[in-house]
Amino acid sequence: MFNVKNLSPKKLSAFTALILSIPISLGIYLLEGQWLIGVIAFAVIFLGSYFLIFSIIQNFIYRKIKLIYKFINQTKATKREETYYKYILPQKSIDEVREDVEAWAKQQSREVNILKRNETYRREFLQNLSHEFKTPVFAIQGYIDTLLNGALENPEVNRRFLEKAGKNAERLTNLIQDLDAISKLERGELKLSPQNFVIQDVIREAFESLSIKAEEADIDFSFKKGCERPMIVYADKEKIQQVVSNLIDNAIKYGKSGGHIVASVYNTDEKNILVEISDNGIGIPEKYLNRIFERFYRTAGGRNKDVKGSGLGLSICKHIIEAHGHTIHVRSKEDVGTTIGFTLDRKKE
Structure with missing residues (x-):
């Protein structure tokens, strides 16, 4: 179906000139009664209308459109842009220009x-x-x-x-x-020193170092059943110790008295190991989940608790895991608990 909206300036000029020249030349033919005069009138009117309309579009409408494009670019036009304005832009339909402006x-x-x-x-x-x-x-x-x-x-x-x-x-x-x-x-100034090590050993060390704090909060530690089998990862051991300790420390801070913290380790595929630290604490409202790794960010519930610390722990965890080329994620529900997990490379031979 013929669509006038998608016509280029030249086609639009020709279409408009055609609409004007047909009835006028037909009227002249009927008045004069000679087809040659009608054909000549059609040709003269069509060509005159075409060049007049095209000139108006070029000199007025597309001049304004060029200004719009220059405003969009907000810089003095380069030779490449001037070529675009001179040869490519005039070939575009008004709809195409509108799409450019909308984009x-x-x-x-x-x-x-x-x-x-x-x-x-x-x-x-x-x-x-x-x-x-x-x-x-x-x-x-x-x-x-x-x-x-x-x-x-x-x-x-x-x-x-x-x-x-x-x-x-x-x-x-x-x-x-x-x-x-x-x-x-x-x-990128903090250099990593990756090595092979058993991730469960790092988790146990974190459990031991935070055991007194956990006892004071009446919270116990454990591995999820089936996750005790040693799994070797390739990462910076010292930095991963820091991540695991931060996650467990956070789980204690926002845990419930009589609660528990569970560590899980999964062999997800031939390249990655998934580590998760879960608690049954106060949980995090869904609207805050995408912000908990920001510096100093604490949820409304977290602010109401008497929690000490720099507020940078989770942000540091995120940066360390990303420095290893992996990601950290969170799942949580209010009054149910929180699970924070991250992946690491499997051992290198």
């Missing part, structure tokens, strides 16, 4: 949305960073001011206040070290 508008909309999200993330990051630094700094300042104002002479108070100031100084040091670690990971 540009969608791209601009996507970029604006990305900028808005980045701005929101930047603002939240700075607020959280300020809070994380402010808390230990103000605590240290308060303890020191109290000691300087007379408490230093009181043996019952001075040591206790100095110990509390020391703990906050340690918290501040850990925060700076974690930020430095993330910055190095993002810049």
Whole structure:
């Protein structure tokens, strides 16, 4: 079916000239009664109308369209772009131009949305960073001011206040070290030293190192049945120890009294090993799942708990696993529990 919407400027000019010349030349033929005069009139009117209409489209309509394209590109036209404007653009139909502009508008909309999200993330990051630094700094300042104002002479108070100031100084040091670690990971400056090792051994070491903290929270550790068989992975052992410890530590922090943490290890295929740490804690609302690996991000439920730490643990885990060329994922449901898993390469011969 003939579609006027998809005509190029030349075809549109010819079509319009044809519509004008047929009735006029037919009228002249009927008035004069000579077919030769009618044919000549048709040719003259068709050619004159064609060039007039095409000239109007070129000089007015497509001149405006060229400005639109130059605005889209937002730069001085290169020789290649000038060639495009001169030879290719005039061959396009108005519909094709509209599609180009719509595609540009969608791209601009996507970029604006990305900028808005980045701005929101930047603002939240700075607020959280300020809070994380402010808390230990103000605590240290308060303890020191109290000691300087007379408490230093009181043996019952001075040591206790100095110990509390020391703990906050340690918290501040850990925060700076974690930020430095993330910055190095993002810049690719933190070098990995991969080796073959049994992943279950690393998990057991993390269980042992966090056993006292787990006992205080009345939480027990275990391997999922069938996952005890040693599986060898190829990765940076020290960094994976850090990931596993962070995940188990998080599971303790957000666990329930009398709860349990289960480690699972699966041989997914010939190349990858899947490691998962599961708990039956407070869980994470679905709307927060895509943000838990952001720096300092805590869910509303997480903020309500008395949880200590830099707030960078999961972000560091994500960067370490991605530095190994793998991904980390989360599954969770409120009041049911959370499972965080990651993959690693199988052993290298």
